Amino acid sequence: MTPRRITGLLALGLLLSIVAALCLGTVRYTPIELLTEGLRALGFSAGAPLDEAHTIILNEIRFPRVLLAALIGGALAVTGALLQIVFQNPMADASLLGVGSGAALGAVIAVKLGWSFDIFLALPAAAFAGALGAAFMVYGVAQSTKSSSLTSLILTGLAVSAFLSGLTSIVLIASEEFRVRAVFFWLAGGLEGRGYIHLAIAAALIVPACLVIAILHRPLDLLLLGEMEARALGLNVPRMRLVLLGLAALLSGATTSIAGSVPFIGLMAPHAMRGLVGSRTPRLLPASFFAGAALVVLSDLAARALSDRYDLPLGAITSLCGAPYLIHILRRTDSV
């Protein structure tokens, strides 16, 4: 099967996942009801309308949440693929940039100081600031070291992550229990309570970033060859790496600030797609986006459908899928 056909099937799979996620849950809809409601929203008069409660649940709660899940999942997968190319390591993910730890610290500070209770969107804004701050700190410290740039980036990422996690623990231990509970739900990852405003913010950050990455597919392909080879072909590797790390930080900052920690998507989706469509970025990135989007849409469906009483943490669901997948990869070391 050609890579283009595989990507088409993945897009179809994403569409079916979105339909399934819209239909299923505590409140259920049939595909016909979805179609009718969609036509009505577009101004056509079609079929009998849903009652008010069902209409509100579908339009105001489920629809933005499912679209947000797709957008977040796609962005996580693209970020993973991007960082794996930049770090020349198929196991690289956003944690190497310290983004997760930075976002967590930002969120905890916002909760500790009470901003998240008083100011609308203060928690995602603080998390976003923390994520970008951590990424810049990692890059700045790595640049000031004398060892080779990739090695120093990886080690600096680990050091900064550990440092920020330490600070987060200290702030958490000094916080009241109800504040800790608020931040715990965010740290565990999830889309509960996210609406159109979150979807709009995510789209404003993720869509342009993904378009810029798509435009840069030729330099990205060159990086596949390795640093020395890319430079020998005329690519300004340090400058391109800075641009790509900036885009990765922007994407992972956006996803983490809105959905909290959703691990393994950035690792699973690109790895699986590399085996199906190859490693060239014009094929890998769209395929990874669709696969990551479908994974998070289905994981979020599981998170809200597996229990009648409460939403399970989305990050826990992706971890439960991702950890066995990682072990599977490690057992087949030739495919890493």
Place this chain on the structure above:
Amino acid sequence: MTDAPVVRVRNVTVRRGIRDVVRDVSLDVANGERIALVGPNAAGKSTFLSSIAGLLPIQSGGIDLCGQSLSVLSGRQIARQAALVVALYEGAPRLTVRESTELGRYPHAGPLQGLTDIDHAVVEHVIAETGLTPLADRSLGSLSAGERQRALVARALAQEPRLLLLDEPSAHLDVGHALDLFALLSTIALRGVAIVAVIHDLVAAAHWASRMIVMNDGALADDGPPASVMKGAALGQAFGVNILGAHSAPGQDGAATWRFERRIRD
């Protein structure tokens, strides 16, 4: 062909860490020359090759590529004139031969443009020239060492360089594949492309090259036709060996008359 050198190296010193790895090296490379760069391990050969490709800063001296100083050329401008094939390369195993070769057009096409019909024609031409047409859709990781080396040469040729720099191109190749590769390089040189190759096998180097340059401890120790370099004192001194049968010129008595014997150290 013009008489102007493809590369002019003047008193170049390259420092890595606190050590001068290349020391005060000067040489000119003309169109179509087949140069074997030989010398013991850590003599500075690969560093010298990388500095000609503009990948390492030079401490002093200057390098002109096709009449222009490297210091005023951008990375893509250099890559349109000089192509480097690094030693023992095993990266990007999932790329096909054609995809890998297409990346060689980056210096011409740039970061944002797609490949033109001309680019595709060049790619197909160099794939055919390197004998890789039947393997064009195979991944690099599935090729033998000899086929992969030819694929790397194809990518370098796709740059349409006037200078081809190769670091140990015959490493890990059996004698048959090594001979095939050197025959291919000779054909490329006939088109006027200057070739500088780091080669460890002195006999193969002497047979293939039109000029042999010996590097020892970062400096040029000898430079001339293979027949004279093979019988010169500098080569044996650089490697710490005695070269027996050095009176034989390649193409006359053949390589079999050269034998190497370790010198007894003081």
